[in-house]
Amino acid sequence: MNPGFAREPNNTAVTIQDVADLAGVSITTVSHVINGTRFVSEDLTQRVLQAMDQLGYKPNLLARGLRSGRTRTLGLVVPDMANLFFAEISRAIEEIAFNRGYSLIICNSADNPEKEKTYLGVLLAKQVEGIIFISAGSSEDILNELERCGVPLVYADREIPSQLADVVLLDNEFGGYLATNHLIQLGHRQIACISGPSGLTPSADRVAGYRRALVEAGLPVCPEYIVSGDFHYHSGEIGMLHLLDLEDPPDAVFISNDMMAFGSIRAVRSRNLRLPEQISIVGFDDIILAQASSPALTTIAQPIQQMAEKVIELLFMRMHSNSAGMERQRVILKPELIIRDSTRALIQQPERTR
Amino acid sequence: MNPGFAREPNNTAVTIQDVADLAGVSITTVSHVINGTRFVSEDLTQRVLQAMDQLGYKPNLLARGLRSGRTRTLGLVVPDMANLFFAEISRAIEEIAFNRGYSLIICNSADNPEKEKTYLGVLLAKQVEGIIFISAGSSEDILNELERCGVPLVYADREIPSQLADVVLLDNEFGGYLATNHLIQLGHRQIACISGPSGLTPSADRVAGYRRALVEAGLPVCPEYIVSGDFHYHSGEIGMLHLLDLEDPPDAVFISNDMMAFGSIRAVRSRNLRLPEQISIVGFDDIILAQASSPALTTIAQPIQQMAEKVIELLFMRMHSNSAGMERQRVILKPELIIRDSTRALIQQPERTR
DNA sequence: CTGAAAGCGCTTACAG
DNA sequence: CTGAAAGCGCTTACAG
Structure with missing residues (x-):
């Protein structure tokens, strides 16, 4: 529209082809050095690495995901991310996922089943590899559909009717x-x-x-x-x-x-x-x-940390291994009483004041 | 590995081709009815709609994003999502983005510049259309690189050295x-x-x-x-x-x-x-x-809501319009004193106790 | 009013 | 030890 002020068109992201050209190799080889997926000679490896560095190459994760079917992305649906409990559990889950090389799309359903449903659709459409779902009360139909679609799924915190998926609960x-x-x-x-x-x-x-x-x-x-x-x-x-x-x-x-x-x-x-x-x-x-x-x-x-760990453990089990025949897991964690200062022994009063 | 227990292979996601086949039209037509991007006769429209419904079709957003260059996804980097202030501003931003049809990838940098850098790379690689960045202290080099790469970017909450991008700050x-x-x-x-x-x-x-x-x-x-x-x-x-x-x-x-x-x-x-x-x-x-x-x-x-609105407004301005020549915006919002009960007038004491 | 085909940027058999 | 080519599922000129 206004070419004179247009941003530098070198935004046109650098692709694997650019790297291959600069390094004088095929894109196959570039791909393999990136992913360490087959042996590449020291010489070519160095040239590729240098070309990537020089061009500031970042693989396009959409293309990778589309082709490979692996997005290394998880979805988390929470009812209210500004509720400290959910914020803390989200953070714990995020951290564990990150350490395993996964990113987390956090969806705030705002206690709204409609929004929850929309987000579930978005997560699926974005090809997440697994979903952690703290429901704000979706209908059984939606959950059934979700479970049927085959995406690895674990419910957390809240019991859900008609469960086929694993669940991590507190007692x-x-x-x-x-x-x-x-x-x-x-x-x-x-x-x-x-x-x-x-x-x-x-x-x-x-x-x-x-x-x-x-x-x-x-x-x-x-x-x-x-x-x-x-x-x-x-x-x-x-x-x-x-x-x-x-x-x-x-x-x-x-x-x-x-x-x-x-x-x-x-x-x-x-x-x-x-x-x-x-x-x-x-x-x-x-x-x-x-x-x-x-x-x-x-x-x-x-036990937030424990819940987060268990959730991810179950999810990865479903995602990776031949867990197909594994029966549904129900993990029920024990809460603990923490005595502080808002409770004290009742002093028997001769007569109730007020 | 264990085909007997393997999940139903109908997980093989249904594609636009399946819909086209069932509806007896081309994928071009299916695409156009999905996106409302050109006129399609009532008859075909109905057939496509029904086919989509029957198959439970969900467009693959990776493919869409790869082809169209639009992911309808924004990235948000915060230093600590379990800090209520960031949790609240994240929620506010998420809500506004959602209402505009965007999803938000929230990244918790955990006050760790290394993690922050990694996440920035992930966001870029995931082809987000814009980034909202509350820094936990990345180096100037990284920020420069980020700004140069041309992704629409707005900083929030914290002033950043070497700014080319817009920023929303509190006074x-x-x-x-x-x-x-x-x-x-x-x-x-x-x-x-x-x-x-x-x-x-x-x-x-x-x-x-x-x-x-x-x-x-x-x-x-x-x-x-x-x-x-x-x-x-x-x-x-x-x-x-x-x-x-x-x-x-x-x-x-x-x-x-x-x-x-x-x-x-x-x-x-x-x-x-x-x-x-x-x-x-x-x-x-x-x-x-x-x-x-x-x-x-x-x-x-x-003024959290106001900050969130301003951030999104600036980001969309950079994303959509011909804002190329527009000069850097610096929005500085005013805070407000809320008097409650943790302050009171000093009672002059004859001599200080303790 | 609709379709055939190119192509987005990758990974991954296949071939040598 | 490396490369040419197919193809993931879409969108979008191009053509009629």
């Missing part, structure tokens, strides 16, 4: 149990719970663990003590406010993720209640800021 | 000034600062703003009141501990990012000091948890 039920039981051991009896979005298995399982702990301790499971959030910060605040406004408010709350727990702390403070003196809370996830909040958050730690 | 100096001035207005006189990694312009600029505020107020700039961190949580804790151990500890601290501020809060609590009664702190970034910390953090807000 969320046990986590909820651990958290609630901790509160019970501390002498609390009025224990509420802020759940995550209904329909997500981690959320449901955590609440199930909460219930089991109560039942085992012979405590009643009180419906108005279970309020639902959405795993986001704000809903923790709303949920806690709701609980505090109850006629008979709880003296301890199990909040099913740390983000909401931070919101809850804000609610507690806005009511001028003291934490943990007047109310104990335990979160879930152990994101890095759990240690930094005031008071530091008692929480259930997810 | 960090002004942010540091705002923060420190706020403390001064509150009556504080012993104001310390925890900086970020030296060598990073945001960090240096924030400290420069801190200095300017002190100087303008006629206060001394005291070297031992400036301690350096690395923008990570832990260094904020260490830094604050150091400051509190000073013979003459500060009564207010400007901490140059929120992550370190959270670390500092922990330090303050470990010394049994009360915040903000005994010490005021102001952070920088306004990540979402700043509101949720206890006390809620007074901080300097970065």
Whole structure:
């Protein structure tokens, strides 16, 4: 359009042919020295290497992928990359993948099944070699289609209906149990719970663990003590406010993720209640800021590094080996209770103030 | 290897040829109905659409990209995707890109220039149409090479030496000034600062703003009141501990990012000091948890959404239009002081306790 | 209104 | 020890 100002046309990427020409060899030879895929004499190797260097040659990965069928790219779909838990697990996965020579396309579904579906299509169309999928609630149809298409696939974090693929899960039920039981051991009896979005298995399982702990301790499971959030910060605040406004408010709350727990702390403070003196809370996830909040958050730690490693291990198994007949793997990791300063033993008060 | 258990070979992806065959048209026509790139009769259009649907056809984006030279993919390099600030800006950028039909390859350089360099090469080799680069400190040589190769490029967040490319920055100096001035207005006189990694312009600029505020107020700039961190949580804790151990500890601290501020809060609590009664702190970034910390953090807000929009706007300008002659853009956004509960007016004490 | 064919930049049998 | 050539799956002039 404006040739006078046009960028230098030497952008026209340098190709393997240019390297071959400069080195005075065939593109076959260039390809082989790049990939180390057959013996090339010392002399030619040197000439090729020098030509590549001189021209600043970078292989076109699209062409390579198209021809070879190997893209050395993985796809990761997460519901919310600005949620610290997902950010941390994404980073852990990215790092392991990188060390194995793979790049990762991270897709943020923003908790939107439509977007999730679009991204899955994009990943497939981009010929990723494997997909790690933390679902935000895609329909069974879509998942079936995905599983059928044969791409190596591992689900993480969230249980999925109709699974043919491998899955790496946390024992969320046990986590909820651990958290609630901790509160019970501390002498609390009025224990509420802020759940995550209904329909997500981690959320449901955590609440199930909460219930089991109560039942085992012979405590009643009180419906108005279970309020639902959405795993986001704000809903923790709303949920806690709701609980505090109850006629008979709880003296301890199990909040099913740390983000909401931070919101809850804000609610507690806005009511001028003291934490943990007047109310104990335990979160879930152990994101890095759990240690930094005031008071530091008692929480259930997810073994993020271990999850990431397991996910990649399974994915590579499916990608590489003759794993065709291998039966579906279900890895269930154990969470751990991390006791900090947001919980404390209930001091029996002669009469409840407030 | 084990054909009996081998996955169904119908994985052999369905191609445009398969669609053409089934629809009884040429691949040219299929291509044109997919891309809406020339008129195709209603009849053929329907047949193609149906064939695509029936076969579950997905265009191979590698082939498309190779042929057309357009990959509809952008690359983003960030220093630490598990840092909430970068996670949030990544999400914002991802969303805008997605809405424009682009996918984003997010690369985590982990503050490692070597990895950063590798990733830049990967992005180029993958033929991304543009790169958004938040540097963790690459050498000038690499940046020069990058700029020369002609890929549309915009730097964000951090100033870069030898810039030919556009850049979107925050006025960090002004942010540091705002923060420190706020403390001064509150009556504080012993104001310390925890900086970020030296060598990073945001960090240096924030400290420069801190200095300017002190100087303008006629206060001394005291070297031992400036301690350096690395923008990570832990260094904020260490830094604050150091400051509190000073013979003459500060009564207010400007901490140059929120992550370190959270670390500092922990330090303050470990010394049994009360915040903000005994010490005021102001952070920088306004990540979402700043509101949720206890006390809620007074901080300097970065206009993340605006930054993301500006970055994409500039990048698309370079990618699409005849922007060849357009001069380098430098967009400097203004931060904002968000007053919360971690700062308060200094109560003049008859004599300093501790 | 539609199709045959060239070609994007690689890898990989095949041949010598 | 090395090269000529086919072909991956598309898009896009070119032709009719």
